[in-house]
Amino acid sequence: MILETIITSLSPDGTAYLAPMGVHAVNGEMLIMPYRPSRTLDNILATGHAVMNHTDDVRLFAGCLTGRRDWPVTATERVPGWRLACALSHAELELVSMEEHELRPKLHCRVVHEANHAPFRGFNRAQFAVLEAAILASRVGMLPWEKIAAELAYLRIGLEKTAGERENEAWSWLMEKFDAFRQGQVQETEIP
Numbered sequence: 001m002i003l004e005t006i007i008t009s010l011s012p013d014g015t016a017y018l019a020p021m022g023v024h025a026v027n028g029e030m031l032i033m034p035y036r037p038s039r040t041l042d043n044i045l046a047t048g049h050a051v052m053n054h055t056d057d058v059r060l061f062a063g064c065l066t067g068r069r070d071w072p073v074t075a076t077e078r079v080p081g082w083r084l085a086c087a088l089s090h091a092e093l094e095l096v097s098m099e100e101h102e103l104r105p106k107l108h109c110r111v112v113h114e115a116n117h118a119p120f121r122g123f124n125r126a127q128f129a130v131l132e133a134a135i136l137a138s139r140v141g142m143l144p145w146e147k148i149a150a151e152l153a154y155l156r157i158g159l160e161k162t163a164g165e166r167e168n169e170a171w172s173w174l175m176e177k178f179d180a181f182r183q184g185q186v187q188e189t190e191i192p
């Protein structure tokens with residue numbers, strides 16, 4: 001199963017670096033697979049540790065994809081680093097081994113500590129919509145625009161029916177990113 005998390009890793013200057021990552025949970029092991037080049041990869045290799053943050057505040061996912069990486073963090077308990085202050089729960093990871101790959105290495109990690117911080121209050125379709133739109137935003141320029149537009153049109157249905165303030169704010173950040181991308185594309189095609 002793949003868990004959509006915010007990975008916090010420790011930067012060389014001691015600050016937290018946040019990145020959304022889909023972590024593969026396989027028989028209790030956590031597999032992080034960053035695409036090169038990746039600051040998350042560099043930080044984990046340098047420190048031997050990472051933190052998985054489970055949050056239902058989807059602004060974290062949309063925020064990281066739109067240049068909003070400055071979110072409150074709290075010191076971790078067993079490994080050097082930081083966790084998200086808003087995490088419902090988090091898991092502190094130790095890097096066990098790495099499978100080298102030129103594009104997407106596999107970081108095999110084990111959980112050394114887990115903690116709960118706040119109740120999970122239930123599923124929400126708008127949160128799913130924002131997560132999916134954030135993934136599309138991370139691939140803008142790689143996917144045909146028609147495919148992105150069709151998927152956003154579908155995702156908007158669940159968003160409009162079920163979103164709260166956080167989901168609407170996250171969605172608006174992503175739409176700004178798509179608009180800026182489209183603006184650039186249109187201008188490019190207009191230049192003779």
Ligand SMILES: Cc1cc2nc3c(=O)[nH]c(=O)nc-3n(C[C@H](O)[C@H](O)[C@H](O)COP(=O)(O)O)c2cc1C
Pocket residue numbers: 004005019020021022023033034035036037038039040041061064065131134135138
């Ligand atoms: C839900 C979600 C899951 C993602 N999963 C991954 C992943 O598994 N690997 C990856 O390299 N990028 C993933 N991304 C994109 C990264 O978050 C994004 O490219 C980020 O800037 C990579 O961090 P870096 O600064 O370490 O390169 C994901 C994005 C989203 C929204």
